[in-house]
Structure formats: structure tokens, C-alpha cells
Amino acid sequence: MFADSAKIFIKSGKGGDGHVSFRRELYVPAGGPDGGDGGRGGDIIFEVDKGLNTLTDFRHVRKYVAQSGEEGGKKRCHGKDGEDLVIKVPEGTVIKDDETGKVIADMSGKNTREIILKGGRGGKGNMNYATATMQAPKYAQPGQEAKELWVRLELKVIADVGLVGFPNVGKSTLLSRVSNARPKIANYHFTTINPNLGVVDLDGSKGFVMADIPGLIEGASEGIGLGHEFLRHIERTKVLIHVVDAASTEGRDPVDDIKKINAELMAYNPDLLKRPQVIAANKIDAIYDEAEESPLEVLKKTFEPEGIRVFPISAVSGKGVQELLYYVYELLQTVPAEPVIFEREYFPEEYLDNPEEPYSIERAADGAFEIFGPRVERMMGYTNLESEKGFNFFQKFLKDSGIIDRLKEMGIEEGDTVRIDYLEFEFYE
Numbered sequence: 001m002f003a004d005s006a007k008i009f010i011k012s013g014k015g016g017d018g019h020v021s022f023r024r025e026l027y028v029p030a031g032g033p034d035g036g037d038g039g040r041g042g043d044i045i046f047e048v049d050k051g052l053n054t055l056t057d058f059r060h061v062r063k064y065v066a067q068s069g070e071e072g073g074k075k076r077c078h079g080k081d082g083e084d085l086v087i088k089v090p091e092g093t094v095i096k097d098d099e100t101g102k103v104i105a106d107m108s109g110k111n112t113r114e115i116i117l118k119g120g121r122g123g124k125g126n127m128n129y130a131t132a133t134m135q136a137p138k139y140a141q142p143g144q145e146a147k148e149l150w151v152r153l154e155l156k157v158i159a160d161v162g163l164v165g166f167p168n169v170g171k172s173t174l175l176s177r178v179s180n181a182r183p184k185i186a187n188y189h190f191t192t193i194n195p196n197l198g199v200v201d202l203d204g205s206k207g208f209v210m211a212d213i214p215g216l217i218e219g220a221s222e223g224i225g226l227g228h229e230f231l232r233h234i235e236r237t238k239v240l241i242h243v244v245d246a247a248s249t250e251g252r253d254p255v256d257d258i259k260k261i262n263a264e265l266m267a268y269n270p271d272l273l274k275r276p277q278v279i280a281a282n283k284i285d286a287i288y289d290e291a292e293e294s295p296l297e298v299l300k301k302t303f304e305p306e307g308i309r310v311f312p313i314s315a316v317s318g319k320g321v322q323e324l325l326y327y328v329y330e331l332l333q334t335v336p337a338e339p340v341i342f343e344r345e346y347f348p349e350e351y352l353d354n355p356e357e358p359y360s361i362e363r364a365a366d367g368a369f370e371i372f373g374p375r376v377e378r379m380m381g382y383t384n385l386e387s388e389k390g391f392n393f394f395q396k397f398l399k400d401s402g403i404i405d406r407l408k409e410m411g412i413e414e415g416d417t418v419r420i421d422y423l424e425f426e427f428y429e
Contacts, residue, residue, distance in 0.1 A: 004155040004232070006058035007098055013041025013082035015120030015143030016069035018128075022136065023075075033136060035126040038143045039069030039079035041119030046095060046105065048112040049088035055155050066117075069143060072125040082119055092158045092236070094342055098150040102346035108158060108236075109339050116151070117348055120144030149348055154232055158339050159197055159211035160332055162237035163280075164265075166257050167214075169245045170282040172196065174315040175212040178325060202325060208332055211237065231268045236340040239276045239331050241324075246281035246295045246312065254281065254295060255302050276331045279303060279310045280324055285317055361406055368417035368424070369407055376403070377421055 016038025023031025044066050067082035089095075093107045095116065105114045123141035130137060163171040179198025201207040213233050234240070242261065244254035258279065265272040281296055299310045309327060313320035359373030376398075398404050407418070407427070416427045 004055060006055045006153045007062070007150060008058050008153065009063045009148065009150050010044045010087075010117055011065045011148035012044050012117040012146050013066040013119040014068040014146040015039070015041045015122040016071045016079035016082075017143045018123035018125040018140030019072035019074065019077075019079075020126045020138060020140045021074040033126040033130050034074060034076050035140050036072030036074070036077040036079065037125050037128070038072045038122035038141075039081040040122050041069045041143070041146055042066030042082035043084045043115050043119045044117040045084055045086045046093075046107060046114050046116055047086050047088055048091045048093075048107050050091055052088060052090040054090065055093070055153050058153060066119060066146075068146065069119070069122050071143075072122070072140070076125070076127055079122060081122075084119070089153065090155055092156050094154045094156055096152045096154065097346045097348075098152045100346060101152075103342045103344055104151065104346045104348065105344065106342040109341050111341070117147045117149060120146055147348065156236050157197060157211050157233045158209070158236050159233075160208040160237065161200075161210045161239045161241060161328055162234050163210065163212045163241050163243055164234065164261055165243035166245075166252065166261070168250060169243045169257075170315040171212045171243045174243060174280065174282065174313070174321070175210060177315055177318055178321060179210060200325060202329055208329065231264070234265070234272060235269060235342075237275070238335045238340070239278070239328055240272070241328065242277060242279045242308075243282055243315075244279065244299070245283050246299070247283040247286035248295065249283060249286055255298060258303065276335065277308045278324070278328060278331065279308055281310055281312045282315050284312045285314045285319065359401070359403065361403070361410060363410070364419065366417075368419045369410065369412055369427075370419045371403060376401070 018038050019035035021033070021035040023034045025031055044064065064085055064087055066085040069082045070079035072079045089107055091108060091112075094103060095105045095107070095114075096103055104116060105111065107114065121144040123143040126137045126140045128141075129139065163175060165171055175196055175198050178200050196212040198210050198212075199207050200210050211233060242258050244257050245252055246254055248254065262273060279299060281299055284296070296310065296312050304310060311320055311324040311327065313324055315321070359371060359376050362370050362372070364370050412418075412427055414428050418425055418427050
């Protein structure tokens with residue numbers, strides 16, 4: 001089975017903790033703090049590998065964790081940074097947040113490498129906290145926590161032209177005739193279970209990429225059969241060719257087929273119907289009915305007033321195929337040259353810093369106001385509180401989070417002590 005969707009767990013590396021130590025040497029009675037900084041955690045990076053064409057590997061390995069940074073050491077030694085984890089994916093892979101379905105990154109076009117989760121920042125060692133008034137700090141900054149996420153990978157093929165139609169109308173035969181693609185062809189439903197790509201070369205013009213999208217059925221937009229797996233591949237195409245069995249060799253009505261497929265496209269993504277369409281009325285060499293109105297005339301009368309051209313062809317003999325291809329090439333000149341890229345809708349960094357995380361404030365036995373909460377502690381760990389700019393930033397965070405207002409409600413007065421983990425300061429507005 002062609003693998004074009006997979007759910008995986010990704011986690012960046014945790015930052016190494018800063019180290020607490022003091023210089024101890026003979027004849028140096030007060031050597032001072034020398035604890036080094038922790039190393040940075042590894043990033044989770046997605047990278048396009050053009051040698052891949054499925055997501056099969058992700059069905060066997062579902063957990064991807066980058067290396068954590070090492071703790072800082074004595075004598076100002078910096079902890080080793082964690083190695084980044086590079087995950088190779090086929091071109092055209094869309095990375096989505098599994099819970100919301102929103103796009104994190106589209107690995108297409110010029111976007112061949114993307115950092116999805118950044119590793120945690122390394123904590124500062126106690127050597128960074130020595131001041132004139134505190135010459136022997138006994139604390140260090142903890143490393144920033146790792147970030148983790150469940151993501152869904154979806155492979156959406158990149159093609160200029162998509163061949164759509166019900167099973168057994170001749171899409172694979174047409175693709176094999178006009179390109180170097182060699183799809184397996186047989187006479188049964190769902191003979192094509194994965195999209196086939198082929199490059200169409202035309203004399204006197206540049207070629208284009210054509211995709212044979214597996215045959216659709218009614219209800220595909222609701223996920224019936226392999227509907228969603230097939231429909232997602234149409235989303236990048238710029239021009240759609242409806243391939244129909246004009247001879248009705250299996251008793252199908254070609255006009256009804258086109259209307260049903262357009263109804264499925266509309267239900268799945270209405271924007272698909274805004275793209276140029278053309279009809280390839282296939283199997284004309286098998287039309288023997290001497291009816292008053294031929295199937296070709298019915299198709300033209302129904303769809304050409306809507307601006308959809310009808311081309312009679314035979315994918316087996318090649319009759320009419322060149323005229324179809326040159327017309328499709330002209331249509332491609334009327335649409336943007338760049339591939340369809342899905343815009344980013346989801347930013348993991350913003351989601352993982354959750355402003356709704358709870359906090360609590362308690363009155364300690366010595367009268368200090370103690371603030372607890374993971375987000376407050378993380379923010380304190382990320383900020384350089386020794387600099388005036390960093391401390392002002394942290395104060396703004398306390399105000400924006402509603403913590404200052406809560407302290408006032410609890411009766412805090414200027415000069416009272418506020419304590420957060422190892423940080424202690426006096427309250428002034």
C-alpha cells in the first residue's frame with residue numbers, strides 16, 4: 001500500500017543545566033564561582049530528500065527524539081551541545097499538528113529544510129551570577145525544557161496537471177503514452193493505488209509534470225474507499241484533466257461521471273473547482289453507436305458553454321492526444337508558475353508557551369510572597385535577570401500575566417519581598 005500519511009511523535013533535546021561549583025586551588029582562599037553553562041539541546045529538523053517518494057518508513061518508526069545538552073562543569077567548562085535530529089521526508093510532505101490539523105510546514109518549492117522544534121537553551125552556571133554584593137552564588141540556571149509534539153505527515157504530490165476520473169477510464173494508459181511513466185495497468189477497480197508521476201515533453205515548448213490520480217468513487221470526499229488519500233494529491237495541481245470513457249464500455253454515463261467528480265472536489269475543497277479543467281473523451285475508437293447525438297456532441301453541448309473544452313482521444317492509439325497536450329500547455333501559461341504551497345497556520349513555539357498555564361501565590365512564614373507555576377519558572381530561566389533590560393522584561397511578563405494585580409489583591413506593599421525559586425527581590429512599582 002502506498003504510504004502517504006503518517007502520525008509521529010517528535011521531541012527536541014533538553015538544555016543542559018548550569019553548574020554550581022567554586023574554584024578550589026592551593027593558595028587561593030576565595031577563588032569564586034566557576035560553574036560552567038549547560039549545552040543547548042538538539043533541534044528537530046525536517047529536510048527534503050528527493051530520493052524518497054513515500055512515507056513508508058514512518059509507519060515503522062514513530063518516535064523521534066533529539067539529543068539533550070550536557071550539564072556545565074567545573075572550571076567554567078561549557079556542557080556539550082546536543083546533536084540535532086534531521087528527519088528526511090519526500091518533497092511535497094506537509095507537516096501538520098495532529099490535534100488541530102493546522103499546517104506547521106510545507107516541504108515544497110524552496111522550503112527544503114525547516115526547524116520544527118528548537119532544542120532547549122542551556123542554563124547559565126553560577127559563574128554568571130557573581131556580583132559585588134553576592135560573590136558566592138550557590139545557584140545556577142536550569143536548562144530549558146524540551147518541546148514535544150505529535151505531528152501528522154501528509155504527502156501531496158507536486159504536479160502541474162492532474163488526471164482525474166473514475167476507475168478504468170484510461171488515465172494510466174494516457175500517462176504511459178505521453179510520458180516516461182510506466183504505471184501498472186489492469187482491468188479492475190483501484191488498479192492504481194498510488195499516484196504516478198510522468199514528465200510530458202512537447203516539441204517547441206517546455207514540458208510539464210502530469211500525475212495520474214487514482215480513480216475516485218462517490219463519497220470520496222467523506223473518506224469512503226481511499227477518498228481522502230487520493231483527493232489530497234489533487235490539491236497541488238494547476239490544471240485538471242477529466243478522463244472519461246466516451247464509449248461507455250462499462251455502461252457509465254460520461255456526463256454524469258464528470259458532474260459526480262466535480263461534486264466530490266467541491267465537497268473536499270471548493271478551491272479545486274477554480275482551477276482550469278479540460279475533458280479528455282477517451283476510447284473514441286470504441287464508439288460504434290449510430291445514435292442521433294453522439295456522446296462527444298453531448299459532452300461538448302454540456303460543458304463547452306462553461307468554458308471546459310472537450311478533446312476526443314484514444315489513449316491506446318494516440319489519436320487526438322497531441323492536440324490535448326498542447327491545449328493543456330497553453331492553460332498552464334495562464335496560472336502562476338510557482339507550485340501550490342500551503343501557508344503556515346501553526347507555530348509550535350507559541351503553542352508550547354501556554355499563557356493559560358496556572359500559577360499560584362502563597363505567603364511564606366517570613367512574610368515573603370512566593371510565586372509558583374511552570375510558566376513563571378520557565379520564563380525566569382530563559383531571562384537574564386542580571387541585566388536591567390532582562391529584569392524589566394521579566395517585570396513586564398509578571399504584569400501582563402496578571403501576577404502583579406494578584407499580588408496587590410493579596411495586600412503587597414512597596415518594599416515587601418517577592419520570591420520565585422532562587423530569585424528574591426523587593427516589590428516597587
